[in-house]
Amino acid sequence: MTHPFGTEITDTEVRALFTTAHGWEARYKQLITLARQLPPLTDKHRVDANAIHGCESQAWLVAEQDAQGRWQFHCDADARIVKGLMAVVLAALSNKTSAEIAAFDMEAYFEELQLLNHLSPSRGNGLRAVVSAIKAKAES
């Protein structure tokens, strides 16, 4: 199970993509493109045990730690924009150690990408729940 986020596509690349995306349409096109680059989880992983609660759409998270202590996260969602937002999160947090994950300022990152409204507690997509779940796994 591999994907390019956290390795080929890091938060630096995502920041660059969004800096050149002018207007909301360009930013959402970018999110949809990123969603396409994140491979789907297999049915084996799209199960209740991996489900993220707090999403209007269905979303799943699988976490594993490699021999070097780096976390690899795999996400999927049945809504494209949520999946794109997850890819943005994975670019920042996947392939990182627990300490690096804890230190990452997700609010500032989303603010810079002009996507901060998606992290708000009022947003039904539960992206906040995804970020919390990732941070909780990395602390465990």
Place this chain on the structure above:
Amino acid sequence: MIVDIRVLRRDFPTLAQIVNGHPLVYLDNAATTQKPQAVLDALNHYYRDTNANVHRASHALSGQATRAFELAREKVARFIHAPSANEIIWTRGTTEAINLVAFSLGRHFLQQGDEMLVSTSEHHANIVPWQQVAATTGAILKVIPLTDNAELDMAAAERLITPRTKLLAVGHVSNALGQVNPVVKLIAMAKAVGAVTLIDGAQAVGHFPVDVQRLGCDFYAFSGHKMFAPTGIGVLYGKTEWLEKMPPWQTGGEMIKTVNFEHTRFAAPPFKFEAGTPNIAGAIALGAAVDYLQGLDRAVLQRHEHGLLTQLLNGLAAMDDIRVIGRPQAGSVSFTMDEVHPQDLATLLDMQGIAVRTGHHCAMPLMQALKLKNGTVRASFSFYNTSDDVAALLAGINKARELL
């Protein structure tokens, strides 16, 4: 009479906003409606000038507050044509009103083997309280199924209503699909076997006049905030003969007549069901919302809303990838777009300043029956929406499709 909706909209300050860089197109009225200035003024006036508790103190402010509070009850009684203001019980909203009947009447008057009947299209608030009654009394919850057109299957209802049926609880208008249910017929069928009838009017009262005597139901429940009043106030209308028989469901405060440590005598309805300090400001403001609505020509507004509905349905029918669910008649239109998750569509509409709702609309059994795993996108109207709002929604859907 010609009503200029653009002028009427000025009564609603919230509607004049810019959202995400676009003028707000508010199409989430089934969730809650915006409030006219008259309602905002009533709230402000109560807290600023007459704030006092009701029914207790002998001082001037309390007298003013009590008069305004009870006057609002009379206004609401006239609004739904209840025979007496004593049949109007203030609640937090529709959900609490239904729970009141479930806890008081359901748990005390139903027994093992009795049957309760709801419909597949009910909001969770008109399902779960009855499930709880079933769990505590042994009564059985039955469900009117849908036809292939997603309408209530009246032939099945006829079979399901039997002498064992003790309670019928159905929505007047479906919150998810905007369908008007044949409640008059259902109430008559239920009455013929002696069943108690409760109508969930949450999605009806804001759209067309309701006459509880003409309907003939025993109970009618609705929320203030879906008819231009504040949140946290709602109404249960109940026939006196039932309210007198039913025991209180919450106790303390206002609802007592005398208390000693051996025995408590309860006040007469409606106070028997209004324990504690009520939402005084909310009730007075609901009275103001009633005044506001009564000051408008509701038949004209209804025709205007119907025009918007037709415009939207025609616009959606011209889109090959859009499927409208059921046969919307009042308030709401639910639809899906092929291959597109409702939430993606709603997010892209939001970016264009268009507020709609997605998901199961608190009607999960309905979505399961219709095999709509991801739910729908729901656009819901009020009379202050315009033809431009509908055009913006249709254009917004086209723009979202391009991006997706």
